[in-house]
Amino acid sequence: MSDVINHLNWRYATKKFDSSKKLDEEKLNRILEAIRLTPTSSGLQPFEVFVVKNDGLRAKIREVAWGQSQVTDASHLLVFAAWDNITPARIDAAFDYTNEVRGFINEGWEAYRKQLHGIVAARGDAANFDAAARQAYIGLGVALVAAAAEGVDSTPMEGFDPAAVDQILGLKERNLRSVVILPLGYRQPEGDWLVNLKKVRRPREKFVTELN
Numbered sequence: 001m002s003d004v005i006n007h008l009n010w011r012y013a014t015k016k017f018d019s020s021k022k023l024d025e026e027k028l029n030r031i032l033e034a035i036r037l038t039p040t041s042s043g044l045q046p047f048e049v050f051v052v053k054n055d056g057l058r059a060k061i062r063e064v065a066w067g068q069s070q071v072t073d074a075s076h077l078l079v080f081a082a083w084d085n086i087t088p089a090r091i092d093a094a095f096d097y098t099n100e101v102r103g104f105i106n107e108g109w110e111a112y113r114k115q116l117h118g119i120v121a122a123r124g125d126a127a128n129f130d131a132a133a134r135q136a137y138i139g140l141g142v143a144l145v146a147a148a149a150e151g152v153d154s155t156p157m158e159g160f161d162p163a164a165v166d167q168i169l170g171l172k173e174r175n176l177r178s179v180v181i182l183p184l185g186y187r188q189p190e191g192d193w194l195v196n197l198k199k200v201r202r203p204r205e206k207f208v209t210e211l212n
Contacts, residue, residue, distance in 0.1 A: 004145065007148035008148055011144065012153075014183075014194075015070070015155070015192045015193060015195075016191045017074040018186050023185055031143060035142055038138050038139040038142045039138065042116055043098060045094065046086055046090070046131070046136075048174075049079070050081060052077040053076060057168060064161040070183040071183060077181060077184070078181065079181050080178070080181070081176035081177060082133040083128075083129070084125075085125045085175070086131065088121075095110075133177075140156055154184050155183050156180060156181075
């Protein structure tokens, strides 16, 4: 069995973290770099990641996250915040940066820029936010795999009040909206009802359909 499958079989949504165990910066940085390298539609990267280390901020987030202890007991808390809209300025910033890094301007790329302007304009603000949020979830998936590969526990969480978290972190002023949070750290087996239970997933034949 390959390492990645072993890592994914090992991980689970940790219910209780050992607050005395801290994630070293090298592992954290590798997880963050994996998220940064996440593939996104049109290369826009329409979300940002906030690493919440401040205990006071995390206590406030816990209050609006159903009191879930993972928020404060984990070593680190990541907040995935999507663009509130995919605007022409944000598209241009992404495309201009690509041109700068690559050192040349491609006609096809520039034609696609104009096409993308039309697509997002026709789609509307709400649908553009939804599109950005879906990209953030791709980043979340990469984060879960990267954390497992580092032997780091994680718990993807939607159980919080996004508007309240936005206010706590000042996201509205940055034209961002929180969509999912991810505590990272190390499991505390005592008191975690899920730690020793078998992983349950549908069997392959009921999950994968091959069309030949």
